[in-house]
Amino acid sequence: MEKLRYERPIIKKLNTGFVNKFGTQTKNEVVSHLEGASVKELIHQYGSPLFVISEKQIRRNFQHASRVFKTRYPKVQFAWSYKTNYLNAVCRVFHQEGSWAEVVSGFEYEKALGNGVPGNKIIFNGPDKTEEQLILAAQNNSLIHIDHFDELYMLIKVSEEFSLKPRVAIRVNMDTGIYPKWDRFGFNYENGQAWSAVTKIIHSGLLSLVGLHCHIGTFMLETAAYGIAATKLSELAHKIKANFGLAVQYLDLGGGFPSTNTLKGSYLPGTDTVPTIDQFADTISEAILGAGFDQEELPLLILETGRALVDDAGFLLGTVLANKRLSDGRSSTILDIGVNSLFTAFWYDHKVTPAQEGGQYTEETVLYGPLCMNIDIIRENISLPLLKRGDHVVVHKVGAYNMTQWMQFITLRPNILLLDQNSHPHVIRQAETLNYLQSGELVPEHLAKSSLS
Amino acid sequence: MNLSGSLQNPKRKLVIAVTGLNAIDSPGPGVAVIRAIRESNEYELRIIGLSYEALEPGIYLHDLVDKTYQIPYPSAGVENLMHRLTRIHEIEKIDLIIPNFDAELFSFIKLSERLKEMGIRTFLPDLEQFEARHKISLYKFGKKHHLMVPEDRIVNQVNELNKAADDLDFPLVVKGKYYDAMIVNTKEEAQKAFYKLQAKWGLPVIAQKFITGTEINIAVLGDGKGNTISVIPMRKLYITDKGKAWAGITIEDASYLELADKFVKATNWRGGCELEIMQTTEGISYIMEVNPRFPAWIYLTAGAGQNQPATLVKMALGEKVEPFKHYTVGKMFIRYAWDLVTDVSEFQQISVKGEL
Amino acid sequence: MKFKKNIATSDTGFVFNPGSGDSFSSNQIGTDIIACFKEDKSRQEIIELISDKYDVERNQLEKDLEDFLTQLREHNLLEE
Structure with missing residues (x-):
């Protein structure tokens, strides 16, 4: 006689709070x-x-997101967020699909170059860029997204010294009605910081202001916040046009779209509550298309979507x-x-x-x-x-x-x-192996000899 | 030979599934909804109970509930719920589902189209209406539609409570995302309440300005096109330590009817809901909360001449319904506890098989 | 170690302790083991019977039986 499939014996108490298999x-x-x-x-x-990692799923995700945005807005560019997953093979799948690179550190920048991304298709974000990295990025004609005034002044200084004209955008932080406000990155919109950064860039005559960037949060469940962000960036673009006659070439709405994972502490599962990429695309494209740009000056929409494209x-x-x-x-x-x-x-x-x-x-x-x-x-x-x-x-x-x-x-x-x-x-x-792990370790000579035997 | 005429005019057969069978000290409305529907006497009814836990009293009330099935908690996700409902539908051929829990409404609203394709009707607000009256957005909602709502702060972190307390002053009402509210008088109490509510219902937690006055509850039924079909205002006469009405009485005050009407027009509310009102000594009516389903005392509406659950059934079936014009003022309800005696075999049946 | 005599069980895995009023639910193997207990089978006999019926290694079963006894003790279903 064939034996039955085994499972551990268990016994559970039934009570009011009891949740059975049903x-x-x-x-x-x-x-x-x-x-x-x-x-x-x-x-x-x-x-x-x-x-x-499923290559098929990455491509499916990318093609879907790309289609969703491009059917709603005429000019869309994705830039792969390296920090989300910077395994070269993964990055290269995204680049094959047409993604630019979005990096936030020197080594990520080098990785992007190593993955064959042309310099002018690398977006350099983040609060930590060294002078050398800024020079390299400027020489490669990359898009430098300035995070703070210290960086802005440093960039003006090196541009003068090395006769560079880097292409830049500023990162703008703003109140989009969500918690927490990411006001630690970039220049604040409401208090006029962003405007003074713009003014400084244009008056310097040394930097070329090509875009505006924001990144309002992570794992965002409120699509409306993106509508507010897109509207505020558009307003800033209009103000730049009105005051300086300059049309910015792109609006970079950053990342922050959620995957369908379930956040700890939430009662309903993520698969039920997370908005679809269509909903984000609707809100963003409506906001920009409704912002009153001239047809020929409609900015390129850049998205640095990471998690939503690779998590699943x-x-x-x-x-x-x-x-x-x-x-x-x-x-x-x-x-x-x-x-x-x-x-x-x-x-x-x-x-x-x-x-x-x-x-x-x-x-x-x-x-x-x-x-x-x-x-x-x-x-x-x-x-x-x-x-x-x-x-x-x-x-x-x-x-x-x-x-x-x-x-x-x-x-x-x-x-x-x-x-x-x-x-x-x-x-x-x-x-990893023990050798890999220890490859960078050094033992001083006075500790070289084992003292136990 | 049939003299009753029922052969010429047979009653329409109807299978209605109802949740919220937990007629306990903090009761769900299911049992009251079923009583009201059964009272209408227009249909040949089969009532299917949908339960979450094995000790929901409604499961064992066999003259009210014909058969009960356990369903998965909303936290298991809509696909699991759909899977279970599909199974139940195969057996029971459900015509209409009336969900009665706040926490499950999101799932049922999300599934309503798919249920419709299967031939199961619902009569629920859409997601937009549902979210607009959510505790988290109610203050904003009130501002937009010129309805008075107590000022509040959305709290995601315990240190934000202090700020909320400074802005709104103690005492403060700290509320969970779905259920539960605590009145607190100190920062320490507020923190304790925050952790408790966060653990139970997740984030955010709401800190609301404390308003005193007379509590009025209004049961409202909207047709989804901006028309108010029924309004019954009720004053709680006796409140349990859980804040639930133990006795109440229908009252007459045109201002409540107007308020309900304003709310329904602003939202195009579809289905039943309960407005929790606080009328201050200055005569201002604050909307404290909007519960997006029938209240547990809904049977009183049948007693007062506007049977809201039965009317909802008609609307769900697509029948034309005229707004009610009159109700009896001074109708009272007194809730009572009543011990139902059953055998452990029934408990076994629902626990192990998931149906009874 | 002995299973309490007055405990009622059903084939569906429902277990009722009339002494305390507690109800429990067990899976098929648990139900089989409880049935053995009620017939006063020794631990050795139980291991024989269960490993004859189910596809399981003895070590695994021994370990799981130990755990099951812990659960029964936890639920106050054993006479010490």
Whole structure:
């Protein structure tokens, strides 16, 4: 006689606050394959944990967003936000699709050049640009987005010294009715700071003001805020035109579109509440088209969308290390995925699904990572089928920020795999080794000899 | 031989699914809605209860609820809810769903088109109407439509509470995003309330200016085209420690009818809602809150001559409905607790099978 | 370690403790194990029976049985 499929025996108390399987979930979703590739096979071949990025999904996302904006506004340009995910392979997929590069540090700038992006298609943002970097960017005819007056004066100084005429925009911060106000970046619109920066740039005669930039926040759930931002940037553009006869060439609305991840502390899941890219496009294009630009002076709309284009193209595969009953009777599961690689576990209640069929029964579980550190928690509370040691799980929507903000801590960082459009796997970043980790370390001579034996 | 004539004029068969069966000390309106609909006596009704928890009393009231199914919490997402509703619909062929919880309305409004395609009607406000009256936007909404709403501050971080307290003064009402409100007198109390409400309902939390006066509740039914079909104002006579009405009485005051009318015109409200009003000693009526569904005391509207749930059913079926003109002033309700006795087997049935 | 005698169980996995009024729900394996307890089977016998019926390694089962006992103890369903 064939034996029945096994699952752990459990017993749950039923009470008023009780949520049974009908309450929490009506179906246990199993994700055993990604783009046709078996999770089990991938882990077998490339180890666990394992980041997997779907090239197909990136292209789908990009083409969709591009179509959505271009059907509403005639001149649209996306610039890939490097900090969201600067693996060269990922950046190159975006560049192949036509994205420019948006960078916020010297090394990101060099990465963009290395990925074959022409200098004049790199947007250099951020509060930290050195003199050398500014000179290089100016020489390459890149778009320099000025963040503060100290930078503005430095740029004027080097332009004079090296006879450069850099193309610049200012970053503008403003009240768009949302919380928190990102007033730490750029020049404030309401108090006149932005206007005095514009005046300074134009009067210097050394910089060429080509655009206006803002970036109102991150994981924005209010589309209306973008309408306000676009309107205020347009007003500023009109004022520049009226006072100096100069038509700015582009408005850069920055990034901040959310993915469908569920933010911690929110009651409804992100898939239900997050506005679609269409809604953002509607609001932004209506605001600019309604701002009264002459047809021939309609500014190019630049978008630095990161998260919304890559988050759902990233998956983190992992393995169950152990199950443990906590002292208060709660169940917990230890995975080999820690917060050192899944940084976004601090922000999101990530969707986690088993990679193999399980029973109908589910259990409320804490998902811990493998680190010997108390804050290593992947999910504080999740209802999952009964997993056992060696089972695999898939963490969803991890494409944004994890592969840049991850930490080398306690464990080494795993392989990153790209599934190409034919679902063929390519390692695009090798798992770290002890040698890699120690390659920059030096031991002073007086510590060279081991004293223990 | 049939003398009653019912063969010539058979009642229309109708399957109506209702949520909010938690007729407990802080009650959901489901049981009251069902009573009111059953009272209309115009249809051959089958009432399907949709419950979240196994101890919602309505599940066990078999003369009111024919059959109950558990449904997933809104936090499980609309797809899970849709999946479950589809299953239930296959068995029950639902004509109409009347959701009664604030927290679930977002999901049902989002699904209303898809439900319609399946042949399930709803009669709900659209998302825009629904969001406009949300606690978070109510002050802005009031300003726009010249309706009095107490000033408030949206609080996302505990340190913003101090600022709100400076602006609005103590005492302050600290409110959760969906439910619950606490009156606080000190910064410490305010912080405590903030953490409690944040943990339960998420961010933001609302700090609202405290207004004293007479509490009036108004049950309103709008047709979605700006017309007010029914308005019943009620004064709470006895309030539980949870702030719920235990007894109330219909009152006569044209200003409330006007206020309700103004609200319905401003929003084109579709379906039932409850306006919570505070009338100050100066005679100003503040809208404290707009609940986007029937209140738990909705059965009183049937008693007062404007059966709002039954009228909503008619409107949902596309029947023409004229606005009510009269209601009985001085109709009272006194809520009572009543112990229903059942066997553990029923509890087992709903707990394990998810239906009863 | 003994399962309380008066505890009522059903095939659907519903468990009712008339002594405390608490109700519980268990999965199929849990229900099978409880049935064994009620027949006063030893831990060894239970492991034999369950591993005959289900596809499971003994080590795994032993560990999970231990955990199940912890749960039963937690829920006050065992006589110490």
